[in-house]
Amino acid sequence: MASVLEIVTPVFGIVLIGWLTARAGIFGKGAIDGIVDFVFTIAIPLLLFRTLATAGLPDDIPWDVLLAYYLGTYAVFALGLAVAGIVFRKGLAEQGAFAGSGCFSNLVLLGIPIVLAVFGDAASVPLFLVIGVHNAVLLPLLVIVLGLGQRRSGALLGGLRETLFDMVRNPLVIGLVGGVIYGRVGPPLPGPIDEIIRMLGGAGAPVALFALGGTLARYRVSGYFGEAVVICALKLVIQPLVVWFLATRIFALDPVWAGAITLLAAMPTGVNVFIFTSKYGASPATAGTTIILSTALGAGTVSALIWLLEHV
Numbered sequence: 568m569a570s571v572l573e574i575v576t577p578v579f580g581i582v583l584i585g586w587l588t589a590r591a592g593i594f595g596k597g598a599i600d601g602i603v604d605f606v607f608t609i610a611i612p613l614l615l616f617r618t619l620a621t622a623g624l625p626d627d628i629p630w631d632v633l634l635a636y637y638l639g640t641y642a643v644f645a646l647g648l649a650v651a652g653i654v655f656r657k658g659l660a661e662q663g664a665f666a667g668s669g670c671f672s673n674l675v676l677l678g679i680p681i682v683l684a685v686f687g688d689a690a691s692v693p694l695f696l697v698i699g700v701h702n703a704v705l706l707p708l709l710v711i712v713l714g715l716g717q718r719r720s721g722a723l724l725g726g727l728r729e730t731l732f733d734m735v736r737n738p739l740v741i742g743l744v745g746g747v748i749y750g751r752v753g754p755p756l757p758g759p760i761d762e763i764i765r766m767l768g769g770a771g772a773p774v775a776l777f778a779l780g781g782t783l784a785r786y787r788v789s790g791y792f793g794e795a796v797v798i799c800a801l802k803l804v805i806q807p808l809v810v811w812f813l814a815t816r817i818f819a820l821d822p823v824w825a826g827a828i829t830l831l832a833a834m835p836t837g838v839n840v841f842i843f844t845s846k847y848g849a850s851p852a853t854a855g856t857t858i859i860l861s862t863a864l865g866a867g868t869v870s871a872l873i874w875l876l877e878h879v
C-alpha cells in the first residue's frame with residue numbers, strides 16, 4: 568500500500584478545493600448539482616459497470632462480506648438509538664436521526680476513491696458489493712424509525728414506497744447489476760467503447776471528491792455540537808472497530824477484503840442522512856453538523872486507520 572500521506576492528502580485536498588470554490592462563489596449551487604448528477608448518473612455507474620463486466624463477481628456471492636459489514640452497522644445503529652434515548656433523552660425520530668448519522672457511510676464520494684487508492688482492484692468485489700446493497704439494507708430501516716417516531720403511518724408507507732422506487736431506478740444499482748450480467752453473458756467490450764467507458768468512469772473518483780466539497784459548503788455548524796461529537800465517535804471509531812472485529816475474528820475474511828470494508832465503515836457520514844432527517848423534521852441541523860465535522864475529523868481518523876492496516 569502507498570504511504571498514508573500519498574493517499575489521504577490528494578483525496579481530502581480535492582474535497583477542500585471543491586469546498587473553497589463553492590464558498591467563494593466560483594461554482595454556484597446549480598453547477599455543483601450538475602457535477603453531482605454527472606458523478607451519480609454517469610461516471611460512477613460506468614465505473615461499476617466496467618469493473619464488474621471485466622472482473623465480475625465470484626460465482627458464489629460472498630455473504631460473509633455483507634454480514635460482517637451490515638451486522639456491524641446494525642449494531643452501531645442500535646447503539647446509537649440507545650445513546651440518543653438514554654443519554655440525550657431524544658424521541659424516537661430524533662433517535663433514528665442520531666443513529667443513522669452514526670452509521671451511514673459516505674461510500675460513493677469518499678469510499679470509492681480511498682479504498683481503490685489503498686487496495687486497488689483487489690478490493691473491487693467487497694467495495695462494490697457493499698455499495699450495491701447499501702441503500703436497500705439501511706434506508707428502509709431509517710425510514711421506518713423516522714416514520715414511527717413521527718407516528719405518521721401515511722408518511723411511513725409513502726417513504727418506504729419512495730425508497731423502494733429510488734432503489735430500483737438508482738443508476739448505481741443499474742450500473743452494478745448491468746456489469747454483473749454483461750460480465751456473465753456479454754462479449755468482450757469493443758476497444759473504442761471500452762475506452763469511452765474507462766475515461767468517463769475514471770473521472771468519477773476525482774470529480775466525486777470535488778462535488779463532495781462543493782456540497783459540504785452548503786452546510787453550517789449548528790444544532791447541538793456535543794451530540795455531533797458523540798455521533799462522530801460512533802461513526803469514525805466504533806463502527807470501523809466493530810466491522811473489523813466481525814471481518815477478522817468472526818468471519819476470517821481475506822485481509823484485503825477485511826481492510827476494504829473496515830475502511831468503508833470508517834468513512835464520514837453521508838449526505839443521505841441529512842436529506843431524510845430534513846424530510847421528517849428530525850434534527851436536520853445536527854445531521855448537517857455531523858456531516859461537516861465527521862468529514863473534517865475523518866481526514867485524521869482515516870489516515871490513522873490506513874496506517875494501522877499497513878502496520879498491524
